[in-house]
Amino acid sequence: MEVQELLKNRRSIRDYEEKEVPVETVTDIIRESCLAPSSGNGQPWQFVVINRKETMKRLSDESKKNLLSDIAQNPDSPAKKYEDILRNKEFNVFYNAPCLVYVIGPRDYRSLDVDCSLFACYFMLTAAARGLGTCWIGLGTNVRTPELMREIGIPKGCRIVAPIIIGYPKNIPEPSPRNEPKMLKIVS
């Protein structure tokens, strides 16, 4: 698919077919996405792949529990606007996708957010070029229980930047609206 067509047609997918993504496909997409640029070519990204729905359900429950606890402690928490849906027992933050990739890196690495975001962008685009859907799940970063972190292989010194679900899209939504670009100044 042509690049510009892909940028136009890519959507965040929250509704998936009941069909597994082969681990080899996911690792191929990860390998290709490592072509993303990073600050000083530092490539700080590391990966955990969860290709099992039962584990993803537990990670969703953990994230929901921690976010609700954040809200209880701080009513100004940015998670506050999600409170109702987080209280819904049926809601899975990973939308019942078949697979989840955690993009993580050293907690104190200076450009970690930027570098992992560039990786994530490549990941979402090259997945879309293969007919796969993805969605960056901001609510999925809140895994804190040490046993669970250990179980899924996230080292203590690392931080989750991007939890990205991936699977075969069932419904492709309409594009979400975009604002006009806010051009503050053109010096020419």
Added chain:
Amino acid sequence: MEVQELLKNRRSIRDYEEKEVPVETVTDIIRESCLAPSSGNGQPWQFVVINRKETMKRLSDESKKNLLSDIAQNPDSPAKKYEDILRNKEFNVFYNAPCLVYVIGPRDYRSLDVDCSLFACYFMLTAAARGLGTCWIGLGTNVRTPELMREIGIPKGCRIVAPIIIGYPKNIPEPSPRNEPKMLKIVS
């Protein structure tokens, strides 16, 4: 160009033809890149386009001056490894590119780095699809003099996330090396 071919062939370009990029082309690329996803579709990105080499030279000098001052105050500054080149009067942090786009946004916006990085990724890819070269210039974020900020239209409450140069590539470098993906765990 096919997406996967583009991801493979895109390079960070630091050597440009002496040829201006029409402002309309730059604004077209910005508009297209606003299709990037952002947290909660918040689209916090705003833009300043500097399409004048003389201004870019002054912005380079300002960044160099501020980075050298950071190093003098803190020898552990991450800029320390660039000290020699920053002292070189001939060095322009923007590599004499013809045009510079500052991607900026509200200083305290929670997901600003992530959102602007996703925008920057789209920008670099769609520019490459048009035969244009780009490079994210980390050293170019250090504009602090209030008069200069005002002159180029960056509001006080905003922060520069991504200074991206753009122009017609003169030399396309070999790919910089990539590590094997660091797969910490696959749960399947």
